[in-house]
Amino acid sequence: MDDNYQTYLTRVAKLAMPENYKTQVQHIHSSPKFKPLPGGGRQAVAFPGYTVIAPPAQEDNQNIDFYQSLHSFQKQLIELAPKDLIVPVPPGSLHLTLADLIWESAYNYAQENVEKFDTKLINAISKIFEQYQQSKIASPIEWQILGITVMPRAIGVSLVPKNENAYNQILNLRRAIYQSPDLTALGMEQHYHFTPHITLGYFGEVTPSLERDHLIKTISELNQQLSDYPLKIYQAELRKFDDMTHYYREQDWSILTF
Structure with a gap:
């Protein structure tokens, strides 16, 4: 399902092109992963699962400058966007999936319905990491930010690899x-x-009065x-999440080192 390198570059470049923001912003919706609170603001709802990610910002000591800069950019985005439009991801939880x-x-x-499902999943990922570790892996893999990407229910930055090998x-x-x-x-399969x-x-309060043209300009x-700043991908880790604000792992879970 995944694209080859050149097809990927063409596709992702379109996502971060400013001329496409007009279309993207017209189709944003409130994220169901957060619910409004009576006193204002939004709270994460239960959304459990597993994912394989690069280390999240708060645990990544090899990309400190990258994540500090990205956090500053995130704050600026929240400040300039309409009030309550964007529910920020906690800075320590910023990560690349x-x-x-x-x-x-x-x-x-x-x-x-599956006996010892979590244990079986953890063991399966450990086996995959162990087998992949034995293959020839260059170190480290570097990616860089291409631009802002507006998704239907979230906003972020898209990344491109430094070269085809990294991809x-x-x-x-x-x-x-x-x-x-x-x-x-x-029962796991690729969806995207x-x-x-x-x-x-994530998008929070998307009101009919939202000044979309102003948001596009911002x-x-x-x-x-x-x-x-480049993002160095030096590890892949299995992480569990209960909602979209925190991704954690147990110490005995396998890690893949690039």
Whole structure:
């Protein structure tokens, strides 16, 4: 399902082109992953599952400058956007997803109907990491921010690899995950093309009076201020989440080192 390198570059470049923001902003909606509170603001709702990600910002000591710069950009985005429009991802939880695994209703169903589901999933990922680790892996893999990406229910920054090898290494890992018979037996499958991005926030209160033209202008102007710090991907980790604000792992879970 994932694109080859050139097709990916063409596709993702369109996502971050300012001229496309007009169309994208017209189709934004409130994210169901957060609910409004009586006193104002929004709270994350239960949305459990598993994912494979690069280390989140608060635990990543090799990309400190990258995440500090991205956090500053995130704050600026929130400040300039209409009040309550964007629910920010906690800065320590900013991360790059490498492979979505299972979430929400599918995860709840698997937990209820597959004996020792979590243990089987953890063991399957450990096996994949161990086998992939034995292949030739260059170190580290570097990606860089291309631009702001507006999604239907979230906003973030899209990333592109420094070279084709960096892209193919992640692609090969994804193939190893999605083609794993152990994970397939657990009901997991690939749902999306690989579109590397870091989510900065989810859309909260999208009112009929939202000045979309002004929002488009704000996003376009901010797009010129993104940093050029590279993101070094040196590890892939299995993480569990209960909602969209925190991603955690146990110490004995396997880690893939690039």
